[in-house]
Amino acid sequence: MRKAMAALAAMLLITSCGGGGEGSGGGGDRIRVALVQGLAGEEFYETMACGARAKAKELGVDLDVQGPQKFDPTLQTPIVNSVVAGAPDAMLIAPTDVKAMIAPLTQAKQQNIKIILVDTVVEDPTIGLSRISTDNLKGGAAAAEALSEQVGGKGKVLVISTDPGVSTVDARIKGFEDEIKASHPGLTYVGVQYSHNDVGEASRIMNAALAKDADLAGVFATNLNSATGAGTALQQAGKLGKVKMVGFDAGPAQVKQLKDGVVQALIAQLPADIGAKGVEQAVAAVKGQEVTPSIPTDATIVTAANVDRPEVQKVLYKAGC
Numbered sequence: 001m002r003k004a005m006a007a008l009a010a011m012l013l014i015t016s017c018g019g020g021g022e023g024s025g026g027g028g029d030r031i032r033v034a035l036v037q038g039l040a041g042e043e044f045y046e047t048m049a050c051g052a053r054a055k056a057k058e059l060g061v062d063l064d065v066q067g068p069q070k071f072d073p074t075l076q077t078p079i080v081n082s083v084v085a086g087a088p089d090a091m092l093i094a095p096t097d098v099k100a101m102i103a104p105l106t107q108a109k110q111q112n113i114k115i116i117l118v119d120t121v122v123e124d125p126t127i128g129l130s131r132i133s134t135d136n137l138k139g140g141a142a143a144a145e146a147l148s149e150q151v152g153g154k155g156k157v158l159v160i161s162t163d164p165g166v167s168t169v170d171a172r173i174k175g176f177e178d179e180i181k182a183s184h185p186g187l188t189y190v191g192v193q194y195s196h197n198d199v200g201e202a203s204r205i206m207n208a209a210l211a212k213d214a215d216l217a218g219v220f221a222t223n224l225n226s227a228t229g230a231g232t233a234l235q236q237a238g239k240l241g242k243v244k245m246v247g248f249d250a251g252p253a254q255v256k257q258l259k260d261g262v263v264q265a266l267i268a269q270l271p272a273d274i275g276a277k278g279v280e281q282a283v284a285a286v287k288g289q290e291v292t293p294s295i296p297t298d299a300t301i302v303t304a305a306n307v308d309r310p311e312v313q314k315v316l317y318k319a320g321c
């Protein structure tokens with residue numbers, strides 16, 4: 001766990017694209033910013049919205065928060081289009097697909113709306129004046145470290161993720177796979193399966209994997225819903241502590257699973273920080289001030305041993321502000 005902690009301590013970053021030259025914005029009235037979440041009501045994005053709201057209040061900014069009912073570009077695109085129709089000065093968005101969200105965001109850009117990408121990104125590097133996220137590659141590597149320690153460096157390990165084309169979880173998978181290849185020869189990687197961000201589907205995948213590989217040693221679940229579903233299946237199958245699990249995120253259901261011994265480590269991001277920094281960058285862009293293309297946010301490994309510490313309690317996700 002110490003090595004995983006050290007790996008994560010070095011966990012900062014994000015790619016940047018150096019946008020610039022977008023729009024003139026502002027016009028004397030209160031600055032208007034829209035935050036388009038990846039998924040409404042989900043604790044990671046609700047905690048992000050809390051951070052953004054607090055910063056907006058501090059800076060005297062009007063903030064409107066919206067999100068799709070599923071982590072799905074076909075549901076997020078109409079929201080972006082209606083936001084664009086409302087002509088805010090800036091938009092913070094967590095794009096739900098690296099390709100499918102390029103077209104609606106290009107429209108927004110052409111309307112001189114300042115775009116700040118929070119959490120996820122799109123493949124077009126000219127979209128987004130600033131990109132704010134966790135270093136998901138390093139997060140995936142740290143998850144491999146933590147899981148390898150949990151299973152004693154040997155045995156079959158599985159990854160359960162959401163969907164290909166989501167920049168964050170794709171990077172977590174790559175970080176995990178590269179780390180295993182590079183430093184954990186005793187582990188047998190049985191591949192990645194996709195839950196479409198559905199808790200029930202993650203449970204089904206976990207149950208099928210347990211039936212297929214009775215000697216499965218460990219699982220890495222790349223986000224909140226995948227982890228919650230996989231954990232429920234492990235619990236129902238009576239595999240507590242027999243099959244080890246490391247999960248990304250730290251929602252209430254996951255923290256309960258950690259305390260129940262279903263999962264051995266959680267990688268908690270700082271969504272509130274991402275939200276607050278997103279509003280700061282949006283305001284800077286609207287005012288024509290310098291925008292920081294790359295803003296690192298931190299992450300913390302949460303275990304049953306440290307979960308009750310005040311500094312760890314602070315990073316656990318909330319369902320509301």
Ligand code: T6T
Pocket residue numbers: 038042044045119120166168169222223224225248249269
């Ligand atoms: O893991 C977070 C977020 O970083 C990712 O982009 C999508 O899933 C979450 O929202 C958790 O469900």
